[in-house]
Amino acid sequence: MAVGIFRFRGFYEESVWEILKTLDLEDKIFNYDTVVIKPNFGSLHLGYPAAIQESIATDPKLVTALVKILKDNGVGRVIVAESGMYGVKVDRVYEAFGLTKSIPEIGGEIYNMDTGEFEKVEIGGVEVNLSKVFSDCDFIINVPSMKTHILCTVSLGAKNIAVGSIDFESKAKIHREGIHRLIALLAQKLNPGLTIIDGIVSHEFLGPTWGLPRKTNLLIAGDNVISTDSVAATIMTINPREVEHLRIASEQGFGEIDIGKIEIRGEKLENAIVSDFKHCCKIEEAGEYYSQAMGIDGKMEICGTDYCSGCLNATVGIVWVVTNYTEGETEPFTLVMGTDGEVPKSARGRVYIVGNCQARNREKGVFLPGCPPSGQDFYKIFLDQCLSEEARRKAIEGQERRKASKERRLPPMKHTLKYY
Numbered sequence: 017m018a019v020g021i022f023r024f025r026g027f028y029e030e031s032v033w034e035i036l037k038t039l040d041l042e043d044k045i046f047n048y049d050t051v052v053i054k055p056n057f058g059s060l061h062l063g064y065p066a067a068i069q070e071s072i073a074t075d076p077k078l079v080t081a082l083v084k085i086l087k088d089n090g091v092g093r094v095i096v097a098e099s100g101m102y103g104v105k106v107d108r109v110y111e112a113f114g115l116t117k118s119i120p121e122i123g124g125e126i127y128n129m130d131t132g133e134f135e136k137v138e139i140g141g142v143e144v145n146l147s148k149v150f151s152d153c154d155f156i157i158n159v160p161s162m163k164t165h166i167l168c169t170v171s172l173g174a175k176n177i178a179v180g181s182i183d184f185e186s187k188a189k190i191h192r193e194g195i196h197r198l199i200a201l202l203a204q205k206l207n208p209g210l211t212i213i214d215g216i217v218s219h220e221f222l223g224p225t226w227g228l229p230r231k232t233n234l235l236i237a238g239d240n241v242i243s244t245d246s247v248a249a250t251i252m253t254i255n256p257r258e259v260e261h262l263r264i265a266s267e268q269g270f271g272e273i274d275i276g277k278i279e280i281r282g283e284k285l286e287n288a289i290v291s292d293f294k295h296c297c298k299i300e301e302a303g304e305y306y307s308q309a310m311g312i313d314g315k316m317e318i319c320g321t322d323y324c325s326g327c328l329n330a331t332v333g334i335v336w337v338v339t340n341y342t343e344g345e346t347e348p349f350t351l352v353m354g355t356d357g358e359v360p361k362s363a364r365g366r367v368y369i370v371g372n373c374q375a376r377n378r379e380k381g382v383f384l385p386g387c388p389p390s391g392q393d394f395y396k397i398f399l400d401q402c403l404s405e406e407a408r409r410k411a412i413e414g415q416e417r418r419k420a421s422k423e424r425r426l427p428p429m430k431h432t433l434k435y436y
C-alpha cells in the first residue's frame with residue numbers, strides 16, 4: 017500500500033506519468049481492456065464563480081491527460097463516468113468543460129450514469145442502485161477533488177467513488193441509513209485500483225460546494241483509496257481517525273489510516289502539509305455562512321444537522337438563484353430539515369418544513385414533501401411568500417432571461433463568503 021505525493025508544476029501529462037511510474041503501475045495499467053475514470057464533476061453548479069468552480073470539480077485537463085495516456089498506450093476502452101447530485105445535469109458539465117467533444121477526439125468515451133443503467137446491490141443490509149458502468153470494467157481510476165465536507169469532514173476518494181456511483185434515490189437512502197458506514201462499504205466494494213486526488217486547487221472551509229478555493233498545487237495518488245484519503249486528510253491537517261468513514265473502513269481491514277504505517281513516495285509529507293488549511297465549520301453554523309455567501313446575512317436560519325444535499329439544494333440552492341436576481345432582497349425565513357431539525361420557539365420569519373424526513377413536523381410550518389422536495393415547487397412558494405412585488409418581478413425577469421438564452425446557464429452567482 018503506497019501513496020505518492022506530487023507537486024503539480026503545470027504539466028498534466030507529465031504529472032500522470034510521474035504518478036504511474038512512482039506507483040509502479042505503468043506496466044500493469046496499460047494491459048486492461050476497459051478502464052473507467054470517475055471524476056468529481058457531479059456537484060458543480062455552473063453558476064458558481066469560475067475560481068470556485070475550479071475547486072469544486074476535478075480539473076478536466078487532468079482527466080483528459082489520463083484518457084490520452086491510457087488510449088495512446090493501448091487500453092481498449094477508456095470511459096469517463098459521472099453522476100450528478102440533486103439539480104446538477106452531468107451532460108451540461110461535460111459540455112461546459114468541452115469534454116463532450118474532446119474526449120471522443122482522443123479515443124475515449126463519456127458516460128452519464130444518471131441516464132444509464134443501474135443494478136441493485138446489497139451493501140451492509142441496504143439495497144442501493146449501482147451504476148452498471150462498473151460491472152464490465154477491469155480497472156477503476158478514481159479522480160476526486162480535495163475538499164472539506166460539512167457532513168463527512170472530507171470529500172476525497174472514498175466519498176467520490178461511493179456516493180458518486182449510485183442513483184439519486186440511493187444517495188438519499190444512504191444518508192438516512194448511515195452515510196459513514198455505507199461510504200466505507202461502497203468504497204470497499206468498488207475498490208478503485210488507483211485514486212488520484214486533485215489538490216491542484218482545493219476547496220476549504222464550507223465544503224463540499226460552498227467553500228473557498230485554495231491553490232495547493234498537489235496531487236496525491238495511491239492504490240488503496242482509504243490510505244490515499246488518509247494522506248490527503250493529513251495534508252489538510254485533518255486527523256484521518258476523525259473522519260468516520262475512513263476509521264470504519266480501516267477497522268474493517270480495508271486500508272490504513274495510521275500515517276506512520278503508510279509507505280509514502282514522492283514529495284515528503286511534512287513538506288506537503290498545508291498548515292493553515294481551513295476545516296469546515298460545524299453544521300449548526302452552516303446556515304449563517306450560507307446566508308453570508310449569498311449576501312442575505314441574518315435572513316435565513318437552518319435547523320437540523322443531518323440533512324443531505326437534496327434538501328439543501330432544493331431550498332438553499334433555489335434561494336441562492338432567486339436572491340442573486342433580487343440583489344439579496346428577501347423576507348427572513350427558517351428551514352427545518354433532516355431527521356433531527358426542530359422548529360425553534362422564536363423562528364425567523366416564515367417556517368418551511370423540508371422533506372419527508374421532517375414529516376412529523378408537517379403541521380408546524382409550510383410542509384415541502386418529497387425526498388428531496390421539488391425545487392420548482394419551493395421556487396414558486398418562495399417567490400409568493402418571501403419576496404416583495406418588486407423583488408418577485410426581478411426574480412421572474414431573471415429566470416426568463418436565462419430560459420431565453422441559448423445555454424440556459426445561470427448568470428455568475430454572488431458568493432461573498434468570508435472566513436470565520
Ligand code: SF4
Nearest residue numbers: 324326327371373387
Ligand atoms: S428528505 Fe431530504 S434530508 Fe431526508 S433523506 Fe430525503 S433528501 Fe435527505
